[in-house]
Amino acid sequence: MTTMDATNDLASMIDLVNPGTLYRSAIEEVAESIGPVIAESEQYRKARVFERLLIPDRVIRFRVEWVNDEGGVEVNTGWRVEHTNVLGPYKGGLRFHPSVTEDTLQFLAYEQCFKNALTGQPIGGGKGGSDFDPKGKSDNEVMRFCQSFMRELYRHIGPSVDVPAGDIGVGGREIGFLYGQYMKITKQRDGVLTGKPVGLGGLLGRTEATGYGCVTFAEAMMKHRGDKIAGSRVAISGAGNVALYAAELALQKEAKVVSVSDSGGSLVCENGFNGDQIKELIRFKEVERGRLKDWSGDGCVFHSEDKPWKHAEYDVALPCATQHEIEESDAKVIADRGCLYVAEGANMPCTHGARSVFHDRGVTFGPGKAANAGGVATSCFEMSQNAGHETWTKDRTLEKLHGVMLDIHEQCVEHAPKENGIVNYGAGADRAGFVKLADAIVAMGV
Numbered sequence: 001m002t003t004m005d006a007t008n009d010l011a012s013m014i015d016l017v018n019p020g021t022l023y024r025s026a027i028e029e030v031a032e033s034i035g036p037v038i039a040e041s042e043q044y045r046k047a048r049v050f051e052r053l054l055i056p057d058r059v060i061r062f063r064v065e066w067v068n069d070e071g072g073v074e075v076n077t078g079w080r081v082e083h084t085n086v087l088g089p090y091k092g093g094l095r096f097h098p099s100v101t102e103d104t105l106q107f108l109a110y111e112q113c114f115k116n117a118l119t120g121q122p123i124g125g126g127k128g129g130s131d132f133d134p135k136g137k138s139d140n141e142v143m144r145f146c147q148s149f150m151r152e153l154y155r156h157i158g159p160s161v162d163v164p165a166g167d168i169g170v171g172g173r174e175i176g177f178l179y180g181q182y183m184k185i186t187k188q189r190d191g192v193l194t195g196k197p198v199g200l201g202g203l204l205g206r207t208e209a210t211g212y213g214c215v216t217f218a219e220a221m222m223k224h225r226g227d228k229i230a231g232s233r234v235a236i237s238g239a240g241n242v243a244l245y246a247a248e249l250a251l252q253k254e255a256k257v258v259s260v261s262d263s264g265g266s267l268v269c270e271n272g273f274n275g276d277q278i279k280e281l282i283r284f285k286e287v288e289r290g291r292l293k294d295w296s297g298d299g300c301v302f303h304s305e306d307k308p309w310k311h312a313e314y315d316v317a318l319p320c321a322t323q324h325e326i327e328e329s330d331a332k333v334i335a336d337r338g339c340l341y342v343a344e345g346a347n348m349p350c351t352h353g354a355r356s357v358f359h360d361r362g363v364t365f366g367p368g369k370a371a372n373a374g375g376v377a378t379s380c381f382e383m384s385q386n387a388g389h390e391t392w393t394k395d396r397t398l399e400k401l402h403g404v405m406l407d408i409h410e411q412c413v414e415h416a417p418k419e420n421g422i423v424n425y426g427a428g429a430d431r432a433g434f435v436k437l438a439d440a441i442v443a444m445g446v
């Protein structure tokens with residue numbers, strides 16, 4: 001079969017599952033990458049592996065009712081998408097954000113399957129969350145919401161069944177409340193959630209892992225192209241867990257970090273934030289839950305309601321906020337700024353159009369399913385720590401994380417087509433992840 005025929009076949013299969021906009025863009029991206037793999041493998045075609053990966057094993061949807069501080073009843077929707085457990089227990093974060101829909105979670109769960117496969121660890125793919133917005137809620141309101149959410153979720157999860165973690169709007173505080181309720185209902189302290197506070201069995205180094213992993217991946221891409229991160233200029237979007245720890249490691253590697261952002265706007269520091277400023281930003285965001293517009297630092301300028309990309313010069317862009325934050329027009333600005341490397345800290349922050357611009361302009365692009373896989377890889381270490389009744393040191397975690405990220409980089413390079421000497425990491429990651437999933441599906445039978 002020719003690659004063209006295989007790619008056309010895959011495209012026609014996508015319509016059969018009638019995906020939402022985000023889910024469609026995720027599966028179209030993969031279909032485009034894996035055409036040659038499908039064309040070469042009669043076994044994969046016969047076992048219909050691509051189609052079998054399109055429909056999740058199941059989608060659980062439930063009502064979450066809770067009482068606000070004024071005594072009023074609030075109602076939200078909760079979901080858990082269990083996409084595939086062919087490589088291990090369902091594994092993926094929970095997102096609490098008003099924009100969450102079933103489409104958002106289906107796309108995230110699908111991406112998660114490939115990412116988890118790339119880590120080389122025994123974990124399947126899933127994702128969950130709610131349209132609940134923790135922003136502006138009191139700790140007690142967040143706790144009551146989390147308890148109600150877990151009142152339903154507990155019956156679907158288990159350390160060898162489904163192991164959720166954090167994501168946007170779900171950090172240590174939320175995971176602590178969720179796990180507390182799980183322990184009360186089930187009498188189990190089995191580590192069923194990852195990203196837990198350390199006192200509840202969490203892993204030292206998990207908080208840093210996604211951001212650190214993203215910088216490690218970006219550095220590997222740079223080395224592969226004959227560049228180095230020390231002395232480079234790095235623009236970051238987002239000011240959450242991924243963004244701020246990416247900033248921290250970039251700085252440790254002697255890069256200059258010139259921006260961070262939140263949904264209110266961008267904070268740009270043309271000469272680069274210093275270490276104390278990054279530390280203070282982490283405290284401001286994690287402890288005070290502050291907004292960037294209210295933060296001031298020497299040499300920093302806040303641009304209200306604006307993305308960071310046009311406000312500085314930089315060599316590396318790390319989009320670490322949310323999906324589709326970089327559209328085609330942003331990608332043109334990024335390339336015009338002289339940026340040569342983009343590594344996605346967030347999940348699918350770049351649209352298809354943006355990726356095409358990077359491709360055409362010679363910008364090396366690291367997809368989220370590879371570049372941000374450090375978070376889930378480290379979650380898997382947390383599962384090992386809990387199952388083995390051990391306490392890992394932070395150094396042990398970070399050293400293993402470093403190894404996993406370099407291994408993912410190598411897998412991408414090995415499977416990627418090379419165009420004009422530039423590695424197509426997007427296709428490499430899709431192919432490397434797909435082959436692992438497809439082989440397991442074939443082995444499992446029907």
Ligand code: NDP
Pocket residue numbers: 166167168169170210238239240241242243261262263264320321322323325345346347372373375376
């Ligand atoms: P956080 O909630 O800690 O931070 C998210 C950041 O992005 C905040 O600064 C937030 O600003 C900003 N943001 C969110 N939505 C928008 C928007 N629509 N427009 C502009 N800014 C926005 O989340 P994380 O850092 O954990 O996650 C960020 C991304 O990384 C997500 O795509 C997530 O799926 C992905 N990821 C996270 C992992 C992890 O371990 N945490 C692992 C792998 C991927 P504001 O506060 O104003 O909303």
